[in-house]
Amino acid sequence: VVAAPSLIPKKAGDRIKTNRRDGVNLAKLLRAGELTAVWVPDERHEAMRDLSRAREAARKDLKGKCQQISSFMLRLGRHYPGKRTWGPAHMNWLMKQKLEHREQRIALEELLGAVRQESERVERLEQAIREAVPEWSLAEVVTALQAMRGIDLVAAVAVLAEIGDLSRFQNPRELMGFLGLVPSERSTGDTTKRGGITKAGNGRARRILVEAAWSYRHPPRVGREKQAKVAAAPRRVREIAWKAQMRLCGRFRSLTRKGKRPTVVAAAIARELSAFIWAINREVMASRQI
Structure with a gap:
């Protein structure tokens, strides 16, 4: 044991x-x-987890390099006039900057080179994930989860790689507790006192779900990039994904109107989002047995 x-x-x-x-x-x-x-993962599952975590580490390194450039330009008093940073337009703006001292130009070129290098590293790891998913035992679940708003291929793989087999949870509440998304409680007698979420279990999976929860602050809709993923999913999975949108988007607005802090709202949405993920996994596993 x-x-x-x-x-x-x-x-x-x-x-x-x-x-x-x-x-x-x-x-x-x-x-x-x-x-x-x-639950003890097999070697294949551990390998997918290692690949997913390597991509996460590369993304973190890329973010650090971008922050270094932002701090460098801020110190020099250079402000990007556009809205979307780190896109092609922003990179062109950075490369066209004419700095006064040669040493500063060298420093900026080295930092930009580091950003390009880390970006290529992230792309290579994401491509490796795309190539590895079809051979994974949870490939069908990965495809089905992408029908949900806020969850793409990388996020679906990361969640499943960290949590493992969702079928071992008898109900959604067990999954919520495993992720540490349930409120803590210290009650005695007639006194009931609840606090913030327990933050027990896997922090990576919890963070990914909280990030996905922010997408539900917008009205429910299926974007252009998501339409193909939704169309490829089974009918029952599409119904669950749309039900999740209607429920969670309304819930996000309702909690916001009540004056709840945005972070509290995101955690509450992530908790309910995990329940819909559990339902989709159960639907996929049931279709396998037919």
Whole structure:
């Protein structure tokens, strides 16, 4: 049995730790059925997780390089007049900047070269993900999840790579708890006190869902880029995806009108979004058995 260390019961007053005492305690807990087993991924799944995390690391490095250039230009008093940064127009503007000192021009060229290098690295990893997905056991689920708003190929792969087999969750609430998106609670007697989300479980998957939740602040619609993905999905998956849009877009507006902080609203939407992801996975798995 592979148990989750964070879920192993421990006495608050026990201050002595030895291998012998730990072994005895684990044996007692196993006999009593108090140990919570964790899902163990196979080698193929771990490989997909490594690839997804490599892409995330490359994206983080790219963001850092872009921030360095932004800080450099801000210090020199140069402000980009356009709206969308880091697109072709912004890059052309940066390359055309005429700086006073030769050393500054060299520094800017090196930073721009680093951005181009990191961008190519991200593109290579995303291409590797696209090529690896068809051979993955969760390929059908990846395709189905892309019918949902805010979830593209990279996000779908990242969520499934981090969470694993969604079928092991008996209901959506178990998945919400695993992701740490449920409110914390410290209640006693007649007093009920709830706080922020628990943030338990996998932080990467939780962050991706929260980022996807922000797309539901706009009215429900199917964009041009999403139409092909929606059309390729099974009818039942399309219905769930559209139901999610109608529900979550309305929920986002409703919570915002009540004066909730934007971050609180995004976390609430991400929690419900995980339930729709669970429903789509169940639908795909059920179609496999037919």
